[in-house]
Amino acid sequence: MHSNEAKKATKKHSIEMIFYLYRFSIILLVISLFMPSLNPGRITSLINENMSLFTSGISYSSLISNTLRSINLGWVQGETFKILFIGCMLVCAGVIGAVVGGCTSLGSLKLRRLGNVFAIIGNVISLIGFGTIRAAYSQISMTAYPERVNPEIPIGFYIIMGLIIFILVLSLILLIVQPKPSENDEYELQQKYKLFLLIIPFIALVFVFSYLPLWGWRYAFFDYKAGGTLSKDNYVGFKWFKFLLENKATRNDIVRVLRNTLAMSGLGLATSWCSMAFAILLCEIKQLRIRRFIQTFTTVPNFISWVLVYSFATLIFSSEGIISNIIVARGGIAVNYLLSDQHTWLKMLVWGMWKGIGWSAIVYIAGISGIDQQLYEAATVDGAGRFRKMWHITVPGLLPTYFVLLLLQISGILSNGMEQYLVFENPNNTREIMVLDLYVYKLGIGSGKIPLTTVVGMVKSIVSVTLLLGANKFSKLIRGESLI
Amino acid sequence: MIKIFKRKSDKKEYYVSSAPKYKTTLGDVIFNILNYTFFIVFTIACIFPFYYLLINTISDNDLVRKGAITFIPKGIHFKNYISLKSVGDLMQSFKVTVARTVIGTGLMVGASGLVGFLVTKQEMWGRSFWYRFIIITMYFNAGLVPWYLNMAMLGLTDNFLGYIIPGIVAPYNIILVKTYIESIPAELEESAYIDGASYFKVFLKIIWPLSKPILATIAIFGAVGNWNSFQDSLIIMQNDASLYTLQHRLYMYLNQTTNIGQVMKSANTKLSASTQAALLNAKTIKYTISMVTVIPILLVYPFMQRYFEKGIMLGAVKG
Structure with a gap:
C-alpha cells in the first residue's frame, strides 16, 4: 500500500x-x-x-x-x-x-x-x-x-x-x-496561469522588438557587408573596436561627434533650470485667463514634428523667409541664415527650447500648485516679499522634481535623438551638428557600415545604462528613493 | 459608487493666492512689466510661425514668390489647398499616415489597457518579473542598426506592418494605465469576481469604462506621435516610396526646394520659365503641405490640453 x-x-x-x-x-x-x-x-x-x-x-x-x-x-x-x-x-x-x-x-x-x-x-x-x-x-x-x-x-x-x-x-x-x-x-x-497566458503575446512582442535586437550585436564581431553572411571566415573578433580607436580618420570623426554630442547635451543640462524658472515666472502672472492663454500657446510647439519646425525655420530664416523679405524690401540682399555655420550649437539649443520649454514647464507648474499654501501665508505674515517667497518657498519646493529630471537627463547625455539634427543639417554646418545618433544613422543606414556602427551603438547603450544605474544609485544615496 | 469615484478625479483649478494684501512696491511693478513683456514676446514667437505659414498658403502666389507677404495676407485664395490633390504621392502618404495613426493608436491603447490591467493582478504567475521584463526596455536599447537589422530579419521593412507592430506594447503607457487602475477601488472588481465574472469580462465591463480618462490621454498622445512619425519611415521604408508618411514626404519637399535654390545660386543664370514655375510650385506646395500636417494637431490640441497634467503627474509616479 x-x-x-x-x-x-x-x-x-x-x-x-x-x-x-x-x-x-x-x-x-x-x-x-x-x-x-x-x-x-x-x-x-x-x-x-x-x-x-x-x-x-x-x-x-x-x-x-x-x-x-x-x-x-x-x-x-x-x-x-x-x-x-x-x-x-x-x-x-x-x-x-x-x-x-x-x-x-x-x-x-x-x-x-x-x-x-x-x-x-x-x-x-x-x-x-x-x-x-x-x-x-x-x-x-x-x-x-x-x-x-x-x-x-x-x-x-x-x-x-x-x-x-x-x-x-x-x-x-x-x-x-x-x-x-x-x-x-x-x-x-489555474487563475495564475490564466493571467500569465493572457500576457504572453505581449511579452513575446517585447521580446521580439526589444530583446531580440541585442542578438544583432554579434555583427560587431564580423566583417559584415550588407547582403553578406556571417561565418567563421569573416569573424574578426575585436577588429572594429580597435579600428574605432586606431584608424585616424574614424577616430577624428568620433572625437568630433562626441564633442558635438556632449556640447549640445551639456548646453541642455546647463539650461535645464530654465523650464523651472519659466514655470515660476508664469505662476507670478495672477490673471488666470492670461496665464492659461500663455500656457496654451507656448505648449503647442512641443506637439509638432521637427520637420515642421524646419518648415517654420525656412519660412523665417531662409533666403525666401520673412527676414530676407524685409531686408530685400529695404534694398538689401537676401540671406539664408539656415546655411550659415556660425553658432550651430547655440541655435540648436534655442530651437530645442522654443519647442520644449512650455511643455517641460508643465510638470513644475503642477508642482507649484502642489506646494502647501500655508507656507506662503505664513511667509507673508512674517513680512516676506514676493521674491523672497519665490526663492525660499517655491524654489525649494520644486528642487526635488528638478533633481530627478536632471539625473534622468544626465543619464541620457549621449542620446540627443537624431530628428532635430537631421532636418537642420546641411553641408555647411554638418561638422558642428553631427551628433552620435545622427552619425550612426548616416554611417550605418546610409553608408552600410554595419559592424562599425553596431560597435558605436553598443558602446553607447552600455555607457547610457551605466550612467542611468549610477544616477539611480546616487539618487538612492541622497534622497533615499530610486529613480527607476 | 462609480459616481463618487468620478467626482474624486475632478480637476483642481490652480490655486489663486488669497494671502493678505501687502503694499505693491516699485520692484513689483518693474518685475511685472518685465515678466509680462517676456511672456508676451515668447508667446508671439510661438504663435507667429503658425500664422505666417497660414498667410503664406492663402495669399496670392505671385506675391508670395516675390516675398511681398510680411504680416498681412494679400489676395486671399484657397487654390493651393485644392491643387494639393493633384500632387503626386501626397494622397498616398496621407492615407498611409491616417491608417497608421488610427490602427497603430487603437492597438496600442487596447494593449496598454489590457497589459496595465493584467500587471495589477498579484496572483499572476511571475507577475513582478514579467512587469519588469516589459518596463526595463524603456531604459536600454540595442541601438539603431541592430534594430533595423532585426526589422529586416522579420520582414517588416518596406511593409506597412512595420509601423504598427513594434508600437503595440508601449512600456511608459503601461505604467500610466497600471497606476491609474490601482487607484480604482478594488471592491468594484472583487464584487464582480464573486458574481462569477471572468478576468476578461471584468476588464471589459469595469476596468475599461472606468479607465477612460487615462486611455484617452494615451490615445491622444499616441495619435500625435504616429501623426508626427518620420524617423521610422526614413529608416525602414527606404525602398518603397508608397509607404512614406506625410512628414517624410514633407521633409523631401523641403529638401528638394533647398536643393533647387542652391542650384539656382551656383549656376547664377536665368532660369527657364518652366523651372521657375516648378520652383514656385514647390515653394507653395511645401508650405501648404506643412499647413495640412499641422492642422490635425491644432484640432486635437484643445482636447489634449485637458489631459496634460493628469498624464504628466501620473508619469511622475514611478512604476
Missing part, C-alpha cells in the same frame, strides 16, 4: 519532468522560428540569409524578393518558391499547435491531454511542411546552374525537424503515460 503510493508519486514526478522538457523544447522551437541562421527554408543561396523561417512562412514577397532575377533568367522555376512558401507556412502553422500544447500543459489533466492532441496534430503538420520543403529542394537541385543557385539543405532543416520530432515523441509519451481523466474532470486552468 505504502510503496504503491510512493510509486505513484515518483510517476507523477517523472511526468512533471517530461512536461518541463516539453515546454522548454517548445520555447526553443518558437525562438528558432526567428533565427535566420536556422531557417530550414533557405534551400538556395538566392534566398536572403537574414530571413527567418517565420518571415519565410508569412510573407511570400520577402521570400522571393532576391530571386526574381534568377527566375526570369530561368535558373530556377517560380513554382519552386511557391512550394517552398507553402512548406514554410505549414511548418509555422504546425508550431501554433505545439504552442497551444505548451500553454495548455499548465492546466488540468483533461486540458493537458487535449493540448497533447493539438501538439501532435501541429507537429504532424510541421513534418508535412518539411516534406514540402524537401520537395522544393529536390526540384531546385535539378537546376542547370548549380554554381549560381547553390542548392543545399541548410543545417536548420535538420535541427528544427529534430526538435519537432522530439516534441512529437514527448507528446505521444505524455498521452500514453498520463492517467485517464475521471468523469467529472473539467477543462480548467
